Amino acid sequence: MSLTVDKPVPEQPAGRAAAGTGRRRWRPSVGRSIVIVLVGLFGVWTLWPMYWMLSTALKSAKEATNLSPTVWPHTITGANFHELFGGTLPFSTYLVNSVLTSLIAAAVAVLISTLAGYSFSRGGYRLTSAASLVVLATQMLPLVVFIGPLYLLLLRAHLLNTYLGLIIGYTTFAIPFGAWMMKGFFDAIPREIEESARVDGYSRLGILFRVVVPLSVPGLVTTGVFVFMNSWNNLLYPLTLVSSNSRQTLPPGLLQSFSGTFKTDWGGMMAASLITSLPLVIAFFLVQRSMVRGLTAGALAGT
Amino acid sequence: MQAALPKATGRVRRRRQRTRWFDWMTAPALIVLAVVVGYPIVDAVLVSFTNYSLYTPLHHYVGGVNYSHLSNDPVFWKSLQNTVIFTGVSVAVGLLLGLGLALALERLRGPWRFLRAILLTPWAVPVIVTAFLFEFMFTNPGGIINSLLETAGLIHSPLPWLTSPTWALTAVIIANVWMQAPFFLLIFTAALGGVPDEVIEAARIDRARTWSMIALIKLPYLRNAALVGALLMIIQNFNNFPLIWAMTTGGPAYGTSTLVIYVYQLAFTSFKLGYASAVGVVWLVLLMIITSLFIRTLRSRPA
Amino acid sequence: MAAITLTGVEKRFGETRALRETDLEIDDHEFLVLVGPSGSGKTTLLRLVAGLETLTGGEIYFGDTRVTDVDVGDRDIAMVFQNYGLYPHMSVYRNMAFGLRRRGLGKQVIDLKVRQTADLLHIGHLLDRKPRQLSGGQRQRVALGRAIVRDPAVFLLDEPLSNLDAHLRVQMRAEILKVHRAVTATALYVTHDQVEAMTMGDRIAVMNEGVIHQLGTPDELYDRPADSFVAGFIGTPPMGFLTCERIREAGTEQLRAAGARFRLPPETVTALPPGASRLVIGVRPEHLRLVPPAEAEAAGCALQGVVEVVEPLGSEQHVLVAMGGSAITAKLPRDQRLNRDDKVAFTVSPDHLHVFDPESGRALR
Known part of the structure; x- marks a missing residue:
């Protein structure tokens, strides 16, 4: 046992300490101005296309196709939206189909991802890490590689041209990332809370649904929104697995509608785009903050 | 402190509790993946x-x-080349933009955080809508982009954005970067939040200036986020079907045909x-x- | 209400042995404290008793019932966690009722029990609050309430006071003992704080590196530590140790180290192994008496050295004294004014000397 008391204190370089006072005061500088200009430019680049969508959607057909485009619409009209829902285009059918399949896919995928994500988070089984890696790996597989065999599979199961076929496709596509997202949210729940519930006599499922799930509502919603967004964006599955117009979703439906002779109906196209975007953008803003957490958890999985 | 054996034990039974192999909670995910992904x-x-x-x-x-x-097969090699260019340029540009923005916007506080949320919006815009938007803006004649470039004096005659193979690839990449740069902003913002305050404060005490702070302190913390984000986006862009298909269907003259597009065309156009x-x-x-x-x-x- | 018996209990995590084969008997209604530094296996032992970990060897009994393979929820235990483990989404009332509901009790019975317990802990006015609206001390009471409302046979506490500030900790120590008396469950209490252990435990088990070094009452641990680890762990400031040479001269035996000389009474010498040539002497700081050098020369057991650090503590002072290669701490009244580099001399009564084997650390008397 020995103890040293006086450690030699390194001498303070005098003078330098005084020079730094007041340095942190806000002051316009060249660097700062450049940053502000660059951020502003990026803002314009980000917002301009969205403004352009809105502005064109509100223009008359004649103005929208004008060869020298007008930044502000001369006359604001709702004709394009009218045409979408009242015209020959089965837009509302596509919309309903998209909403229906994406919502159900989100619900099913969240349920399955919750179970798998909880298992990955709490581990304790010998195959846990193997299973979680398998699930992670499927996320990297290119959809299109197995779309052919999947087409044949659904053909034999008589699931082509059905909501169920689409929902199965969407769900599968979403489970890997969803499970890892949920794992990230579950990892944040202290184990002591679950152990309390075990001491209180609850079973594993009881703990999951009475304690863990109520505490993970933001995570559940975020994962749900994520799956919903993915399904809503999916073009490949409905394009290949659905052929009848009455079952078609928005992406292939719109693609088909605004091709050929309607290719230049820019006003209608932008109006449809606006309505197609709204559910996603609203959902994204609602969960924006936990989406960051969820994405990082899902993305940083396996590292 | 020798413990007296309790009466109830005639013979002490030794039943070791083993770690079990498999968790049924992962079963739904694994079964669905096996059927819909594994088998195909x-x-x-x-x-x-x-x-x-x-x-x-x-x-x-x-x-x-x-x-x-x-x-x-020359089309295969062309598609492979396009895939690499499309993916490489999109990810590199998106990553740098996202990184720069995340650093520039790091100190947003209070209501200003809304600005970051707005800059994230393109990520939530449906892919099909992004495709439509840029198709519309790049259209020639009458597209706003050519019109703006001409007004600014940057070009003398309109560019054949979607009708020349080279320009078409550029156009698709620009649309892709618009859509994906926010993802990198999201990932880097989260990673910057993970830099411990103590480290930043210690660096400030060591009189690190803005640039050395970024280069020496913050960037090392962002390394994993950059790698993971890049990997995720490389995979996603390798598999990017909807954007290219909706904007150009791989044309003109295979100018934007990537491997996904080629596989899809082989399977469902040439069967x-x-x-x-x-x-x-x-x-x-x-x-x-x-x-x-x-x-x-x-x-x-x-x- | 049950005694707890552990026989040959062992826990391995992969290659690391968190707990070596341990036998332990805890009496019915006893308040037993497990104390040790972090990584000593005390929390593992508690969690094994709770059933939160599965053991890799041995058996556990509550009373006559073997519970080794019984799941946590069926063991009739209650537990207070270090971070309380309260359900954040439930009110205090629902937190306390959650376990009762699982046991299928009627609404009225639950209500009565929750309110009685809440009154006992003075948290009756907080029943509608959520845990995040409570202060640390209030959360602590809720955690206690949730544990005792079920009237468990075994009451487990895992460092429950470590998140409270010093003042509140003293207050809650008394509170927990009061609660324990009210419920009369067998209590097992884990802490790394030896003061907490000494003030609360009926008996204390001192653990280190997965082994129980000594089990005994606070007095036993203080007066007759079984080995140098326990001796050094119990008591503040800790006991000082000096490695001494054993010298036989003119029929008497002496132990010598640089600056120290201990002439041992014959009855002590007979207790020492005859072959040992080196021994470790342990002296508690409070047993050292500051004397003039001349008086030290004459005394049987004396130490001399140079003051290195003086730590005034208000009521007393701790003085670190360098002696040759080693150092020893003395706890002295404040009126004996000392400065750095002062030469000092102490005597100590032979009754207060602890002798340890230098290799095994075992106490030789």
Whole structure:
């Protein structure tokens, strides 16, 4: 046992300490101005296309196709939206189909991802890490590689041209990332809370649904929104697995509608785009903050 | 402190509690993935050795013919080249933009955080809408982009954005960057939040200035986020179907045909499922190599 | 209400042995404290008794019932966690009722029990609050309430006071003992704080590196530590140790170290192994008496050295004294004014000397 008391204190370089006072005061500088200009430019680049969508959607057909485009619409009209829902285009059918399949896919995928994500988070089984890696790996597989065999599979199961076929496709596509997202949210729940519930006599499922799930509502919603967004964006599955117009979703439906002779109906196209975007953008803003957490958890999985 | 054995034990039974192998909670996810992904993948590999075509259900084993044909297929090589350019440029530009913005916007407080949320919006815009938007803005004649560039005096005659093979690829990449830069902003913002305050404060005490703070303190913390984000986006862009298909369907003259587009066209336009599968398998192998390289880099991170 | 018996209990995590084969008997209604530094296996032992970990060897009994393979929820235990483990989404009332509901009790019975317990802990006015609206001390009471409301046979506490500030900790120590008396469950209490252990435990088990070094009452641990680890762990400031040479001269035996000389009474010498040539002497700081050098020369057991650090503590002072290669701490009244580099001399009564084997650390008397 020995103890040293006086450690030699390194001498303070005098003078330098005084020079730094007041340095942190806000002051316009060249660097700062450049940053502000660059951020502003990026803002314009980000917002301009969205403004352009809105502005064109509100223009008359004649103005929208004008060869020298007008930044502000001369006359604001709702004709394009009218045409979408009242015209020959089965837009509302596509919309309903998209909403229906994406919502159900989100619900099913969240349920399955919750179970798998909880298992990955709490581990304790010998195959846990193997299973979680398998699930992670499927996320990297290119959809299109197995779309052919999947087409044949659904053909034999008589699931082509059905909501169920689409929902199965969407769900599968979403489970890997969803499970890892949920794992990230579950990892944040202290184990002591679950152990309390075990001491209180609850079973594993009881703990999951009475304690863990109520505490993970933001995570559940975020994962749900994520799956919903993915399904809503999916073009490949409905394009290949659905052929009848009455079952078609928005992406292939719109693609088909605004091709050929309607290719230049820019006003209608932008109006449809606006309505197609709204559910996603609203959902994204609602969960924006936990989406960051969820994405990082899902993305940083396996590292 | 020798404990007296309690009366109830005649003989002490030794039943070790073992760690169990499998958790049923992962079963739904694994079963769905096995049926909808596992089976089709295996099937795709098998089909790649046949002359399977959707025209004639009769098919037979043809050995490596599809694979040897592939090496002499100029469209395959063109598509591979396009895939690499599309992915590489999109990810590099998106990553740098996202990184710069995340650093510039790091100190947003209070209501200003809303600004960041707005800059994230393109990520939530449906892919099909992004495709429509940029198709509209790039259209010639009458597109706003040519119009703006001409007004600004940057070009003298309108650019053939979607009608020349080279410009079409550029146009698709620009649309892609618009959509994906926010993802990197999201990931880097989260990673910056993970830099401990103490480290920043210690660096400030050491009189680190803005640039050395970024280069020496913050960037090392962002390394993993950059790697993971890049990997995720490389995989996603390798598989990017909807944007390119909706904007150009791979044209003109295969100018924007990537591997996904080519596989899809082979399978569902030419109905050559056998050959399509062979292309898919080659590309799958490619993807796995990239992924494993990335994971190795990640694992070797400094402690 | 049950005694707890552990026989040959062992826990391995992969290659690391968190707990070596341990036998332990805890009496019915006893308040037993497990104390040790972090990584000593005390929390593992508690969690094994709770059933939160599965053991890799041995058996556990509550009373006559073998519970080794019984799941946590069926063991009739209650537990207070270090971070309380309250359910954040439930009110205090629902937190306390959650376990009762699982046991299928009627609404009225639950209500009565929750309110009685809440009154006992003075948290009756907080029943509608959520845990995040409570202060640390209030959360602590809720955690206690949730544990005792079920009237468990075994009451487990895992460092429950470590998140409270010093003042509140003293207050809650008394509170927990009061609660324990009210419920009369067998209590097992884990802490790394030896003061907490000494003030609360009926008996204390001192643990280190997965082994129980000594089990005994606070007095036993203080007066007759079984080995140098326990001797050094119990008591503040800790006991000082000096490695001494054993010298036989003119029929008497002496132990010598640089600056120290201990002439041992014959009855002590007979207790020492005859072959040992080196021994470790342990002296508690409070047993050292500051004397003039001349008086030290004459005394049987004396130490001399140079003051290195003086730590004034208000009521007393701790003085670190360098002696040759080693150092020893003395706890002295404040009126004996000392400065750095002062030469000092102490005597100590032979009754207060602890002798340890230098290799095994075992106490030789």
